Amino acid sequence: MEKIRVALQGVQGAHTTIAVDKAFPGKNVELVVFPTYELAFEAVENKDCDYAVIPMENSMQGSIHSNYYLLARKFLYIVNEVYVPIHYSLIGLPDAKIEDISLVIAHPGALEVCRGYIESMPRKPNIETVYDSAASVEMLLNFADPETAMVGSKSLADFHQLAILDEDIEDDLNNVTRYNVFAREPVNPGPGGKTTLVFTTRHQPGALLNALRVFAERKIDLTKIESRPLPDQPYEYMFYADISGSISDPNVKEAIDELEQYHAPWIRVLGSYMSIKD
8 A cells, every 4th residue: 555644743642643544544644743834834845745734723712823824825735624523631651640740731722721620630730831742742751750741632642651640631522623634736526525715805895795795696605714914914814715615616616716807816726625524
């Protein structure tokens, strides 16, 4: 079976590796880990990797805006989308005990959804925030202190042979992250796919309303729209939109063509793809 190289940010065993397994079931996958999302994107651009799997939105914390900016700047395409339930564990060294923990290391996103649990711990531990799971693991191992624990995935603890002190410690169990799979070439998902695009509008009254009307008039479902400031252009914005239907659908293509011709000075179709929620 041919091996595919998949780029991700973080560390093996983190939640992104679960997304990779879901996106490439039964495939021979080589994970290539990078310290930043931008380097993961660039690995695909430079043909060092075949795909990148990147988190784009969390059900509790919203969009990961830095990755949307990267998506607008990088010439890659979304070719798949998977949803991963996010469950956190309290992880310590093999001889750690939960009642002795005085310091907890956590990514800010993990901290936000596990704060209630951490504050209820016996010793009311101090909290140290870090950039990602890789930094959490490194700090935990470097401290080598049984009174220190970190927040991470169960698979992360298993991969590094660390102890799981408690599971499912998030304050809300309905916590899901949406991951996009990126490649150098677009795909045609056929019926049932969705399309993501980014565009700007003119500075005139009703510009955005007129832009979105191209979808409404064709009964195309706009499932998401979000504005983000244009880099280096204060108080000017670009709009990310998800719509139901593939670019290969004549109705969708006609709407995007009209948007480009009459309403959007700049537009990029970021991909048509299937979305896997189960």
